[in-house]
Amino acid sequence: MADRWLDDEQQRTWRAWLTVSELVPRVLDAQLQRDAGLSHAAYVVLAMLSESPSRSRRMSDLARRANQSQSRLSHTVARLEERGWVRRERATDDGRGNLAVLTDAGYDVVVAVAPGHVDAVRESVFGPLTGEQTSVLREALEAIAEKLDPDRSLRVRDGNDLPD
Template sequence: MTTRWLSPDEQRAWRAYIAAAFLLEDTIDRQLQQEAGMPHVYYSILATLSEVPERRLRMTELAEGLKITRPRLTYAVARLEKDGLVRRESCQWDKRGSVAVLTDEGMTVLERAAPGHVETVRAALFDRLTPEQVGQLEEIFTSVTEGLLGDGGGSEEVPWRRRSSPSCS
């Protein structure tokens, strides 16, 4: 098999993406640690739960939505549970499964953290782009995501994509 090396344009684009992705994640994580005392992944868990009906979601669906492994999610939810921000309940439909539920205290913490988080995201990313570039950014990353998660490419091998039992409600 012949290696398809990146062209100079592709290499520059790849390196620009890597630099921006690392810097953005670091900026967001530092802001959330300083202002809310939590890493970005914890904030993402709270935010995701705040957006679903009854602020509850099966752990496997939460892992898939956040694109993190189940063990990493279990650890993070355990920490959030210890702080009273999330609680876990048994799944009514599958006794092996569990559901993460955003508590009222967790919602309060999220509401306090959200303005600083949004301002950081806006300043670090969106204030630097034109409206046309925002549309292009969405189009580019939607295409990449669909390609990585679409049919083929071993997407079922990704830990958060493995088949699970029916959702709990």
């Protein structure tokens, strides 16, 4: 029966994870709203587009990278289109898919907002940690990701190695 429940250390760790996973996005959202009138979800979309050499991505790839459902991404992109920061285009390679394309104005937003966002991430996530704790956290998170996705089919690869 005892194996059915988390032990005290696991319970404290789980509760800490729940708290952090709620507070970090809230803090980052507040910073982005204050600095740019932008949600964290919208910023992630802009950032993922800015990291592509062509400043564009298939909507399906963008949804995966931004950790949004297709429906939520469509709404996010629509709001960004209204602001002139993103436009949608038909994919030229097959004509079936849609691309989200970062406009020059959208790129300017990313360039302007990114330093404050990086500062907020650094302060809220890494500020309380030592270098050793940061390494341990990374290793722990990588171990969890490996357990949840051993064949790496659910993860977006690092960098720009997926086709645009």
